[in-house]
Amino acid sequence: MVENILELSHITKRFPGVVANDDISLGIRKGEIHALVGENGSGKSTLMSIVYGLYQADAGEIIFKGVPVRIGDPRTAIELGLGMVFQHFMLVDTLTVTENVILHAEPHNWGFVDYKRAVSGVEELATAYGLRVDARARVADISVGQEQRVEILKALYRQAEVLILDEPTAVLTPQETEELFQVMNNLREQGTTIVFITHKIKEVLTISDRVSVLRRGKLVGTRNTAETGQRELAEMMVGREVLLRVKKEPAKPAETVVSVAGLQVRDRRGMPAVKDVSLELRRGEVLGIAGVEGNGQQELVEAITGLTTPDTGQVLLRGEPIQALSPMKIKRRGVSYIPEDRHKRGLILEYSVADNLILGLHSDPPFVERYLFRNERQIKAHAARLVESYDVRPPNPDQIIRTLSGGNQQKVVVAREFSRSPEFLVCSQPTRGLDIGAIEFIHQEIIRQRDQGTGVLLVSAELDEILSLSDRIAVMFDGRIVAVLSIDEADEQRLGYLMLGGDPQQAAGEIESGVTAK
Amino acid sequence: MELQQSSLSSRNLLVPLGSVILALLVGAVFVLIAGENPITAYRVLFVESFGSVRSIATTLQRATPLIFTGLGVAFAFRCGLFNIGAEGQLYVGAIAAAIVGVSFGDLPRVIHLPMAVAAGMAAGGIWAAVPGILKAKLGVHEVINTIMMNFVAYYLTDFLVTGPFHGGRWAPETDRVFPTAALERIFLPTRLNSGIILAVVAIVVVYVILWKTKTGYEIRAVGFNPGAAEYGGISVARNMVLAMVISGAVASLAGVEQVLGVHGRFIQRFSPDLGFMGIAVALLGKNHPVGVFFAAVLFGALRTGGAAMDRLTDVPRELIVIIQAMIIMFVAADELIRRLFPKKRKG
Known part of the structure; x- marks a missing residue:
């Protein structure tokens, strides 16, 4: 009989206007890699944030190693043996890898940090799990992939038994992803349980033992990875059959x-x-x-x-x-251009949807009159038209774009660039x-x-x-x-x-x- | 620090108002130490700054230069630039206005006054353009350069007012400006002058530039996200220089008003840190023109009422400095305010 190290029972979490988690019950088995998949906004990150104590569930129970627990904040989670690596790393750039790992859990002698002992401790841990990283390097000087390893080390250093990885591959190159999967395998072999949040089905199939699919805050189902496939998972995520290939006619290239x-x-x-x-x-x-x-x-x-x-x-x-x-x-x-990084290049997050839809067109008619003044009516009309035809949600041109989901933000960029023919x-x-x-x-x-x-x-x-x-x-x-x-x-x-x-x-x-x- | 706010909603008012209330509470402790009843002291403070038409006029007069420097600093903030040089900009603006004011005595008022004002704005604009260009072209941090430009402005005006433009009297000051260049007093016997009208116009103009023109769209875009601005075809360098020029021109009006409306002449080192107070005003006003107005009026009122409090109670006027310092501290520590005055939390 397989034992559940972590059990979520009837977890419900409401935010104003949405039910982020709707009566979710889920068991994570000891020593497995459990993938949690779903589209953006399906509630997977919220669910794990509840486990890690960042949010409190409105209803439901968390059972850890057979005992009901109340996790009021991340510190409690860490003490229980839970670790989480977020999409956006929380490292101090100016400190070294070791200093980051031991932060708030420093080995010390008479009030002085024993840095040497810390370095060797971190190096040992890194070697044990195949996490290649220089313990003495400054975080500012290492790559994104290495930063992620530091985050994993941080959790392991605090003796995490369950490690939650929130979309860890989103920031990695294919090689780095390979390496991460190797590390995850090592961790599993040595008994660590991993919850792997992602929306890439291929990765689920490559690395996980079991997979749970969320859709709009509800658990659609849990499958053994070996017994499911790309088509079934995609259908579970979207709620209908998806085209895995784009339907298109052959191209007719001209001059x-x-x-x-x-x-x-x-x-x-x-x-x-x-x-x-x-x-x-x-x-x-x-x-x-x-x-x-x-x-x-x-x-x-x-x-x-x-x-x-x-x-x-x-x-x-x-x-x-x-x-x-x-x-x-x-x-x-x-020339239209969809930039690689919509937050750095494509959008001004503090601006409204309407103002983002004129970025680059803002100094041309009809959005400017008498060479200087904004034509609010035209800007509004332009936004209303594009929001509707590109199905931006919520369909409110005055909404500050930071509050939209990633997919809808990208739709705004696409709408702006494509609509210029x-x-x-x-x-x-x-x-x-x-x-x-x-x-x-x-x-x-x-x-x-x-x-x-x-x-x-x-x-x-x-x-x-x-x-x-x-x-x-x-x-x-x-x-x-x-x-x-x-x-x-x-x-x-x-x-x-x-x-x-x-x-x-x-x-x-x-x-x-x-x-x-x- | 939240330097970038798009509108003055109730959410944005929480921190400024909370800061003022907390600062007054902390001030009350000091009043008690001085052996006075805080309620009495604050009543005097309020009555003497807002209690009569005359005291309101004095408060507005004290607020006028702070509106200009506050607006100037806020404008640069909107482009992501920290203009610490309002003090220097108002000095060069003041001396330029004074030079035009003491010259051209035969010009009609409709030409002389605008000319003096324009000279002041031009001087302040050019003064701010220097750190703007250095930032835009070479990436030199504007904080360093605006501070250094302050010192250049002090010594340049020291030289001008003791040398070529020294007036007939013994003191280090210019002659009186011709009446044709003066901003006339509008509420005697206070020194409130038509500079306050100019200040209101400046508030409206700054608001219109920032939110109703393509220039404002570009300047704020550069302030929020230079990478996206560049992608959107907006010249980051050009807008930074432009924002500094406008910022300096507006801030310099503080000096212009002091010369043409209050003192009637340029006096060496006349400014009681009006430029630096402008930073506090911009911060408290959340870099919004309307917020700047109310913040400037508050600071003007504290100075007006503080002087009276000193006269009428046992509380020294230095209490005002404590209160002002506390306001700034609390605005900067905005997270503290949010926790002390919790609103319904968003999830």
Whole structure:
């Protein structure tokens, strides 16, 4: 008989206007990796925040190791043996890895922190679970993946028996994700129980033992991972059958709309990031750029859209050079851009939906009259129209955009950029962090743009996305385009091989299974 | 610190009002130490600052320069810039207005007065543009540069008022400005002058620029999120410089008002830290033009009533400084206020 280390019984949590968790009962078995999946806003993070003591349930009971417990705050949770790693890390940048791990639980001698003992303790712990990280490095100097390991170490250092990971892969590169899964396996072998919150079905299938699906605050069901599949889980999450591939007609490419020739761009540190890239894009086609993140895609896109100036090379839009123009002038010539990071680039979170929908159009008629004054009526009308046709929820143009869900925020960006009927559309990670419903919507809109004769450049780290939307695929590695394939020639294995720097000649030939892994 | 608020809703009023109440409570302790009844002291404070038309006029007169410096600081805040240089900007504005005011005696009033005001604004604008440009082009922090520009302004005006523009009297001051350049007194015998009308106009203009024009949209966008502004085709550098110029021009009006409306001449080091008080006013007013008005009036009232309290009770006027300091402390510690005055919490 399998023992539940953690049991949630009839948990209900209401927020003004929504029931975030509706009578959820769930058992987590000792030593398992239990995936908790659901779309954005389905209540999975809320549920785990209740377990960790950040929220109090309105009704229901938490039973830990067979005893009903009241978890009033995270400290109580930690003392019980619960640990949680959040999407946004809570580390002190200026302190070292060790200092962060031992914070508030410092080993000490006569009131002085025993730093040496702390370092060796942290190193031991890291080695035991395969968490590669330099215990003496400053947190400010380490990568996001390493920061996450520090967070996991923090929980383990406090002897967590149940570790809750809130969408841990959202911030990781594919390699880092691989490594995280290895660590999770190690933890399971050594008896730690893991609750893994995600909305990526593939990850669930790869790593978990059991999976529970939430939808709109309710538990839809729990399955043994071995006995379920992608289709069933997707259906449980969305509540209906989902298209796993985008429905589309073959592309009808017309004349060239953009050509990039010999482009060289440096990154912020002055290192060459884009090395001699040349591309051609036609009207009515989607050109996908596949590649592991950090291989120059972002610099390429920012040079094309005018946010950085290339060292050398040309970007021609309908035959005219645009590489020296300002972002505003490039926009006005019919270029739309979905930026990779909607919080850093795409939106002004303190502005209303209506004001975000005019970002970049704000200085042009009809939104400005007499060269200076805002035309509130036009701004409102524009917002009302787009909110309706792109189904932004809640449909209130005056709402501050920070309070919208990630999917709806992205819909605002998409609405703004797509509704301008661009001739050239750049989409950079257009569906990052979104749930299946929103992804489906945005994918259909991209295909609709293509069919209206727009040239689409799609940059994505998700191979699925590249494969289901693109008509041609360029693979970027180390700042260069290493291969351009038609969609018929491309498959996951070949792309994966090229993305990791594989020899294009060999990729054309047969590929041994397992080549993609290393 | 929440430097960026879009509107003055009741939620936003909680911290300023709570801070004022708490500061008065802390002040009451000091009144008790001075051996006086706090209720008596505060009654005097209130009656002498708001109790009669005349005292209200005095309060408004004291508030006028603070409205200008508060507005100036708040404007820069909206672009994400911390302008500590209002003091220097008001000095160069004051000297420029005084120089125009003591010259051109044969001009008609409709030309002379606007010219003096415009000269002051131009001087303040240029003074603030320097740290603005340094920030926009070279990334030098504006706090450092605006502070340093203050010292340059002190010594430059010291030189001008003791050298080329020294007046006929022995004191370090200019001659009286011609009546054609003066902001006339509007409520004798107080020194309330038409500068208060200018202040109200400035409030409206700042409000319109920030929320009704594309320029304000761009400036606030840069303040909230420079990355997104740049993506939206907004020039971050240009808007930073523009925001500093407007900020400096508005702040300099404090000096202009003191010269043309109160003293009638430029007096060396005349300002009782009006520029620095402007930072407090902006903070308390939540960087909103209307909030700035009420904050400035409050600070004006404290100074007016404080002087009377000193005269009529055993409480020294330094109590006012304590209260002002406490207000700033509590506004900065806004989380404390939210906990002391809990509203219904959002989930």
